[in-house]
Amino acid sequence: MTDTQSGWQYLDYTNISVTAGEPFAITCEASRARPPVVLQWVTTKGLSAVHHNQSDVIQDGSYISRRTLIITPSRNDHGKILSCITSHPEQQKNIRRSISLNVHVLPASVLLFPTGGNQSQSIVIYVQEDSPTSITCKSIGSFPATELSFWLIVDAFERTPIIANVSRLPVDVTISIPCDMFEGAETNITCKTLNGYPAPLIHWYVGSRNLTDNSSLESSLNAANRYDAASTLTFIPTRFDHMKRLLCQAVQPTITSTVVSVKNSMVLNISNFPSATTISFQQQTLPVIGEDFTIECSYSPSSYPRSVQWRHEDIQVASESCTSTSSCTTTIPNPTKYKLMGDDRSTSLTIINLTAVDNGRYACDFLNKSGLWSADETIQVLSPVPPSRVFVSDTQSVWQYSNNANISVTSGEPYNIICGANRARPAVVLEWLIPEDVTVVHQDQSDDIRDGSYISRKTLTVTPSREDHGKILICIASHPELQKNIRRSVSLNVHVLPTSVLLFPTGGNESQSTVLYVQEDSLTSITCKSIGSFPATELSFWFIVDAFKSTPILANVSRLPVDVTICIPGDMFEGAETNITCRALIGYPAPLIHWYIGSRKLTDNSSLESSLNAADRYDAESILTIIPTRFDHRKRLLCQAVQPNITSTVVSVNKSMVLNISSQQRGAMSVMKQ
Template identity: 20%
Template sequence: MDKSSREELHLRIERVTLEDDGQFECQMLRPDEGPIRAAAYLNVIVAPKMVHFTNYQSGTMIEVNEDIPLNVTCAAPNSKPEAIIIWYVNGQKIEDGIQRWSSYNLNKTVSSFAALQWRPRRNDHKKVLTCEANHDDSSTQIRTNLTINVLYPPDRPRILMLSGDSFVRAGDNVTFVCVVTGGNPPPDLSWYLKGRLLSARYQYNIQTQETMNTYSFLAEPDDHLANYECRASNKKGQEPQTRTVHVKVAYAPQGVEMIGESNVRQGSFTVVQCRTKPSNPISRISWLVNGHPIPATVQSEHQQMHGFIAVANLTINTNEVMMGKHRLTVECNARNDEGSASKQHVIKILAPPLPPRISGLEDGIHLEGHVLNVTCEAHGGNPLADISWYRGYDKLPGARSSVSGDSAISSLSLTLDRTMNGQRLKCEAMNSALDEPLVDSKQLNVLFEPRRVMIRMPEGTRHQLIAGEEAKLHCLAAGSNPNAHIIWHFYPNGEPNPLIFTGETILNET
């Protein structure tokens, strides 16, 4: 204190602190007036020492998603009086979306807060968010900054075709260019076909902020109307931006399929179907039968995933077609502007043979024990006949088969015995053109002699001959063909010249 006079008293405070903030009172005593008081107030100004973000580190770059609200709180603590907080984006003051409040401290200072709610857009990428604390009483101004890294998806891809024409021919080179603008971070750009990755090689242009992926291939039939997809994505778990493109590929038919019978009986009808494999444009079907063109038939057309197929049926009357060697060659030709394809279908014509003929029995004398050589021949037919031999109902083994020209021949050797006499020797000719075999048969006439001759007395008579009485004798000859002719020779008294009698012949056919 400094007392200049009895009437003045000065108070000097050095190194003022917050503890000095408040009311000071000066009191004087006069004997005639009593005590006199006067008050003075000391307002201690405290400038803010710092300003900071409560949930982010000052001076850093923060990542935010586009259109997702960003909540940032800025604090200017321990000032007196309170500091005023102002928000800026790239130097432009923000007025909206700010909530302010203060917190009073026991030491009479005030902490100021300002919360900013803001929806960054993609054009806010790399902008600077500034929090400024102004303290007019101390002429103090403090700032702190954040840099905004706005994450946003790319634009939808654009696809260019370098040839400029979406119509190509098989074997042509096709180049697709997929371009995407924007996106933070720059997107991955890939080509896909039916979900299969084709190319993930892309380039990013910093100046234009464009990402580009170029894919080239040689057009094939399966590429016709196939959807080539370009996908752009810069965030895992997020649906990519996509765009598809397709080309129209012209190509020749890739082949022909024919369906029909391979074996047909002479005189019947048969249907042959021709089905083209895919082509673009549609193929036209024409027919050749044994090299001769046939008027075009009605064809049906069916669109497939990568082209068109055509189907036509041809009905053939085997009686109306000239053929050689019992076969028909049917050819189907499919053609469009890009080329052609063809295929042949061979039909075997099944024809019956002529009735078989047995030879070798022309000589009517066939003696028991002799070997009989017979031949059965069936002329013509397709295929040639299979020949079988039967005696009665029994099939005979050991036949020898051969082919002579257009005839099937079967030879059989039989050792004749008397049991074969009167039986029928049968030759059957069969092929796939017949439902029942064709037959020729001959009856066997086997000549054989009786095996024994016996002389007997009639039953019921004495086995004695009495002179002067009539006697009856039986001569029995076993079976033969032809029937045996019985002659009696008697040699009376041992004379060399016999007496010959024919007697009465009785046939027993049992």
């Protein structure tokens, strides 16, 4: 386990210092596994926590898995335990890692006043020259006790510490237990305190029972001239101590304030006296016919010897008996139907290839020398259902695109595209197919349970280049209930921003000067030139009156059409006359439209109409009349919108499609647009 603030890796049951009211991110990580480990955080009731989704990154042929928990602790969360549980098919038992919260509370206020005087927040203290003055510094509301020191401020650049023997509570109190606690077995428990003055006393309690006489105490002076103290309690627990609170109290009798001690406590878990056993479903899966399904029986605390038995409608299907953590015997009468895994606090039963016969009540029986505990749950196996919808959208607009739609993206800028599938059981498997040389990052698929089915999403982050214009991205959705996979595709419409924009006298030097010299009452021709954009940039002139006002200057600027589309009214049949329409929008002046099949030019067989739109640009429409032959099948039909008076290297915008010519033998064929 690590935290994002320091990046440190913590040992098991380490104390992590956090500040009350401030968010703190803790990450559970598992490295070099195949397949990825499943990570799950277990938090204490009442703790404010936000669970993030697990990430699985491929590195050197294996997975690095991480799951982050963001907590916002309160003072009442001090000493609470957070546990991360890892499960993997190759582990005989789940691995559990835990940390304890050491919650710090900042002072509500700090007061400086004459000892015995009014405890106000005044910043002025009156003293008499050459006479001793006792001044008290008081911190209110912090936990643990604030470390106080006095400094004499000489000026804004210099201050001098005032050395004083200030009585103070220890900064921190920690309790450590070397191993699990067993009924009747002697256990040494250590309590340590740091930076007290003078050396503190340490008292021990279990519930209201004072056990200080059963402890030892040692103190040492540290480098800060403060005392560190360690006390060891020798303790033989009984079953009656189970779930009672163990308290370590560091006392500073020389302190005259109302707070004279610092405490830390923990709840005792005495093995061989377990609490009630619980059984729970895995949160990430649904019981679907044909799928594997896992239920988990958890018990606390761990104890040995013990045995766990699983029953389906009172028929034993699996059992496990353990004399220690490393010595367990598993019995599964039908190993092709059931699989058993567990750790020292839980056992999970996996039902392989669910069928309707697997409906019914499942019971978990937990037995140790203290008694028998049982819990049960009823499973209703669900029928598989194909997805109701498969779609492509983006995180920027959240639009759902129609199949084969164009998505406008900017060259060099990352863009997130999502493939989604709704209301399926089991979860749909989503896969992106990407052309070569397109820079993409594949995100892990997410499968969320909602109303008894799965909502699946798989995100692709694409960073396109100019060369990726027109390339097609395809998402394939596969599911056991689909006769064939569903494909949804989008085409990249890559926009390239201009590398520069120049404004200069027509025919003059094309420099990047910001000054143009013109003559009053004389016509001046000014050229605005955009370099390096794709498609052609729409240019307009504006006269800047001042910082708050600008006026557009109307000018007839030549430009290519924004979009070219081809429309066929229906299937195309060999020998049957067909009218195909090509539209080009927002060009200036009115563009020309040419037609080609392969290298054969067919423009003479077409008509052309243009109209001025509301933006004072031209929309053009051309209709090609064609009688296709079987030799035209699978050839490329090209519509080319040409702007001959544009002086840049790009003088046309094209749209093409592959012809599918139907005949009696082949039947109807679909049209593939590109």
